[in-house]
Amino acid sequence: MTDLAQALFAPRAVALVGASGDAKKNTARPQRFLARHGYAGAVLPINPTRAEVQGAKAYKSVADAPPPVDHAFIMIPEVEQALEDCGRRGVAVASIFSDGFADVGPEGAARQARLVARARELGVRLLGPNSMGVIDIPGRLALTVNAVLEMDALPAGGASIVSQSGTMLGTVLSRGAARGFGFAKLVSVGNEADLGVGELVELLAADADTRVILLFLETVRDAERLAAAARRAHAAGKPVVAYKLGRSALGERLARSHTGALAGSDAALDAYFRDCGILRVDMLETLIEIAPMVAGRAPPRRGAARGAPRVAVVTTTGGGAASVVDRLGLSGIETVAPGRDAPIIDLTMAGTSAQYAATLASLIDSPECDAVLAVVGSSAMFHPQHAVEPILGAPRTAKPLAAFLTPHAEQSLALLARADVAAFRTPEACADAFRAYFEWRAPRSIPVERIDLRIKEKKFNEKSSLDLFASLGIETAASQVARAPDFAHSLPYPVAAKILSAEIAHKTEAGGVVLGIGNEVEFRDKVKKLNSSEILIQAMHDGLAEAIVGYRDDPMVGPLALVGAGGVMAEIYKDVVLALAPVSVEEAEDMIARVKGFAVLRGFRGLPRGDLRALARTLSALSRLALLPGRPVAEAEINPVIVKRTGAVAVDGLVLTKA
C-alpha cells in the first residue's frame, strides 16, 4: 500500500475538524460512525470551544493534536486555517466536507485554486472540497457525514466505488446491505480539487480488497489520467464500470451547474469509455448489480463476424423470463436454448431442483451460448432450495452466469451475493448488465507517435482544407481556384462552383454553391451570380450515398474520430459513431459497421454495395490529425464523402485550427 493509500484508507489517526457533541448535527456523525463501525485508530475531535466531544478529548486545532495524524476531515468554513494546521502537524491527507469552492461559481473556483496551491506547498493531499468522505468497510473506517452510516452491519465485498455524488455512497451501501451485497472502499471525490477520479482508480487498481471498480460520474475532469488508470485496472484484472449522468442535453446542463464542472458531449464520453475498456451502464442499480458478473472476468472475445451475442435462459416463470428476454432483444442480444426448440428453457412446473442444476451445468458448458441467465419466480421468496440453490452450486467459468428473481426475495439475493453470483432485482437492470458486458472491450491501444506533417495555416478555406486532406492520403475531388475577372480553369465539365471563403459556414443554405454546371456558357452565367472574386471549381462526382467524416480535439476527452451517414436525415436521427483518434482502417470499418444509415451501402433492399473499405481509409486517414505535432487542429470535417461502388471521394470540407 502506498503512503497515500494508507493515509487515505487506513490512517493511524484521524482528526475531525469541527466535530460536534450535538448528536443532531451532521458534524457529529463522523465520530459516531467511526465508533459504531469499529475504527481501531485514534479519533481526535478538533473543537476550540470544548475540552471533550462525545467522550473523547478534544483539541483546539489539528496542530495541537498528538502526532501522528495521517488524515484530517475538515467540516468548518475556515478551511484555509485548518489546512495550515494540517501542514504544521504533517497530515498526509485532508478530506474537506466544507463547500463554497468551485461548487459556487468563479469566486469559489479561485478560492479553490489558492487552496490547492497552498496544499501543494504544505505537502498535504486534498480530497474534496464538498466531499462526503471516505469509507473502508474491511478496514472499518467510516469517515463520512453520510446519514446511511447509522446502519449497524455493513457487509464487506470486493466492489469499490468512486463517486462524484456523496449521497451515492449511502445509496449503494444501504441498497447493497439490504441484500447482502458488500463493498470494499467508497470515496466521495467532491470537487476533485486535488485527488481526482483517475488517481483514485489508480489506487484501487492496486488495492488488495478491490476486485471491481465502480464509478458514479457527473463529468470527467481528468480524462487522460483516468484512461491510464483504467488500463492499469484492466492489467490487474479489475473491471471498471461507470454510470454517468448527462446523457440528455438537460442532464448535461445540470451536471455543469451541479458541480461546477464542464461536462462534454455524451457521445464523446461514450466513445472514451469504450476505448478505455470501461463498461458503461445505463441504469443506476446496474452499477452495483453488475459487479459480480464482471469481477474476475475479461471482456468477451467476440468478433463482429460471430453475429449477435447469445444468452441461454432457464426459468421457473415464463412471464418473468420474457420480461428480460424482451429487453435483451432491444439491445440486439439473442436468446437461445441449445438443443431445444423453444427460445427459453421453461421449468416452471416440470422442473425439480436436480433438473434445474443439470440444465444450468449443461448451459454453462455449452459452446452454443455466450452467457447464462437463470430466472426464478415466486419460489425465490420462501423456497430457495427449489431454484436458487441450484444456481449457488453451478460451476464457475469464464462464462457469465446471472440470476433475475421476480419476487421480493432479499434472502435469496443475499445467498447469491455471498456466492458471488450476479443477481438482479429488475428485468431492465439485468438486460442492461448483459448489454454492457457484451459491449465491453479491452482498452484500445491508441497510437501516440507523431507524423511528419506540419501545417502553417491559421485559417483554412475549402481548397486548403482539401489539400490538407489530400496530404493525409485522402482521395479528394479535383479542385481548382478560379479568380475574377475571367475565372479561368481547366477542369472538364460538368463541374461544381462554390464561393471560396473561410467565413461562410453553411454555403449551401447561403446560396453559395452551384452543382452540375454543364458547359462554359452556363459556367459564366452561374459564376457571375455567385458574386465572389474567388470561386472553387470542382469535378462532379456521382456515388451511391454520402457520408460525413469528422475529427475533433474534444476539450474533455481529447482527439475523436466521427463517421455518420450524410444528408439531413442522418443529422435528424443523430446516427453517428465516435471513437478516440487515431483509428486504424480496421477500427474505422468497425465504426462504420455501427452506423445504421449505411445499411443502404450494405445491400439493404437489394441496393448496390458501396466501398465501405475506402470510406474506412478516409476515416482512418483524417483521424491521424491527432498525430500532428502540437495537435494544431481543433476540428475537421469532410461533408460529404461520396461513397461509390469503388472508392470514396472527399468533395467538401473544412478545417478549424486552435489558433
Added chain:
Amino acid sequence: MTDLAQALFAPRAVALVGASGDAKKNTARPQRFLARHGYAGAVLPINPTRAEVQGAKAYKSVADAPPPVDHAFIMIPEVEQALEDCGRRGVAVASIFSDGFADVGPEGAARQARLVARARELGVRLLGPNSMGVIDIPGRLALTVNAVLEMDALPAGGASIVSQSGTMLGTVLSRGAARGFGFAKLVSVGNEADLGVGELVELLAADADTRVILLFLETVRDAERLAAAARRAHAAGKPVVAYKLGRSALGERLARSHTGALAGSDAALDAYFRDCGILRVDMLETLIEIAPMVAGRAPPRRGAARGAPRVAVVTTTGGGAASVVDRLGLSGIETVAPGRDAPIIDLTMAGTSAQYAATLASLIDSPECDAVLAVVGSSAMFHPQHAVEPILGAPRTAKPLAAFLTPHAEQSLALLARADVAAFRTPEACADAFRAYFEWRAPRSIPVERIDLRIKEKKFNEKSSLDLFASLGIETAASQVARAPDFAHSLPYPVAAKILSAEIAHKTEAGGVVLGIGNEVEFRDKVKKLNSSEILIQAMHDGLAEAIVGYRDDPMVGPLALVGAGGVMAEIYKDVVLALAPVSVEEAEDMIARVKGFAVLRGFRGLPRGDLRALARTLSALSRLALLPGRPVAEAEINPVIVKRTGAVAVDGLVLTKA
C-alpha cells in the same frame, strides 16, 4: 356487484378440485392460503381418495359437495370431468390451474375449444386454463397456487391487476408488501379461454375497492372488448396501466410461443393503448409504482402548442435528482425551478423540513410546472422527519406529486404508500412513470359510421388503387393506362412510366419504373424496354420530400392509420407513427408532428416548409377505409406521397383486399 363478480371474487364457498394433504405439493397451497389469509366462506377440498384434507372434510367430486358452491378451483388433469361436476352443482365460475390446452399447441387448442363450448352449455364461466387463480385482499380470498402467498400480512390498497403471467401476482404482491404498497384484486387469466382481460377490466371498472387497474400483458386477445372496458374504466375515473411484453421482435416471438397467443406488432399495440386511454409503462416496477400517481387523476390537459411537459424537482441530493432529471430529458420532459435560476431546487445542506414543506407547497401551487418530484437522499433511511414527512403533508391537487428515495428506505416508502404518494425506488422507473403520465390521453372517440362507398374489385392494380384513393378525396397524380401496341396517351411530358400489375410488389427494384421521360422519342424507347402490354403513365411531380401513408386492418387491434417519412432512411430508422383508424385531419396532424424525419418539412436548417396540412388530409382520407361497409380492405399504402410547398400528391400506391 354482478353475480359473476361475486362468484369470482367473493364466493360463498370454493371447491378445491385435487386439493392435497401433502404440504409440499402445489395443490396443497390454495387450502392453506385461504386459511392463512382469513377467507370466511366454506372451503371444500375435492379428493376422491381421502375423507379429510388439511383438517377439512373432503368430497369425492364437486357434484357431491354441499351447495352453494360459487367457485371451483380445478388442479387435476381431468378438467373435463371436473367441469361436468361443476355444471351439476351449479358452480358459477371454474378457475382452472391445470395446463395442457392452448398453451401446448394446436391439439391443446382444440381441447380448449371443446371445453369452452361445453362450459357455455353448462352455464359455467371459466378462468384459465393455465391460471394461477384469483386473489382479493380486502375480501381475504387467496385462491391461488402462487408460492408468495405464504406471506402473512398482505396490505390492502386500491390497485388491482389482471395478469397473463401467474408468477406476476406473486411478484407484485411481495414487492408491494415489502414497502407497504397494497392491492385490491389480482387475477391470473391464463389462456383466457373464456374470461379475458377485457371482461375482467369491465368487472374492475365497477369494483368499489379498485381505484386503478394494472395489466401485465404478453398479447391482446380481445382488443375490442378491452377498448370498451378501458373507456368504461375511464368514465369511472379509474386509470388503466399496461406493461406489455413483445417490444422486441424476439420478445414477440417468445410471447407467441409462451402462451399460444398470436402476438401482433408492438407499434400497433402502442397506438391501440394510446387511443384507448391506456397508459403504457416501459419498466416492470413502474407498473406498481405509478399507481398512486394516476389513481384519481385525469389525463394531463396539454395541447401540443404548450411545449414540453415541465417537472419541478426539489431535492436533498444533487446526484440523486440528476439521475432522474437526466432520464426525463431523454423523454423530452423539461425540469424547471419556478422563480429560480438553477434547473433544480437543491436543499441538500441548507434546507430544514419547514423549508422543504414550504417549497413543495409553492411548487404544487405554481402554474409554471405540470408535476412535482421530491427527491430524498440518505436521510430517507433513518430520518424521515427531515424530508419524507414534508412530502406526506404536502397538499393533494390534480397535479401529480412523486417521490424518489435514493437509499434503501422501505419504512419511508411505506409511509408514502400509506399517504397515497407515488414513490419510486429507481430513477429509471420514476422517469418512466412521468413519461407515461405525460403521454396519457383520454380515450379517443373513434367514428364507427359507415361511408357510402362500395368496392367491387378483389384485386387492385396501381391504377385502380389510385382511383380508389381519388374517390376518398385524395389528390392523386394524373394517370393513364397505355396499352400495346401503340401505348397512346395524352399526358404532357415529362411523364413516368410503370409496369401495370398487381403482382410485382417492388417495381422499382425490379426495374419496372422509369421516371422523367422528357419526350415522345424517349417514351417509345423506354416503354419498349419495360416489356409489358399495359403501362401506367403518370405526370411527374416535384416536391420538398416524400412521405408514406398507410392503412392496415390489423388482426389484433383492427384498423390502423400509418404515416412516416418516405425513402429508405425512414425505413432504416423505423420512423413511423400509427393510430387507430379513422383519424380526423387534426388527429392526422398530431401524428405527423410526431414523425421525426418530417423535420425537413418543418423548417429544419432553414429548409422550406412543406404543406403538412395537405399531408394530414391525405392521411385522414385514407384512414376512412376503416369506414367502408364490411371493411373489405386489408392493407393500403400510398408510397410516396409527394409533399409540396402547397399540396400533397399521391403518386404510387397499392390496395390489398381481404378476399
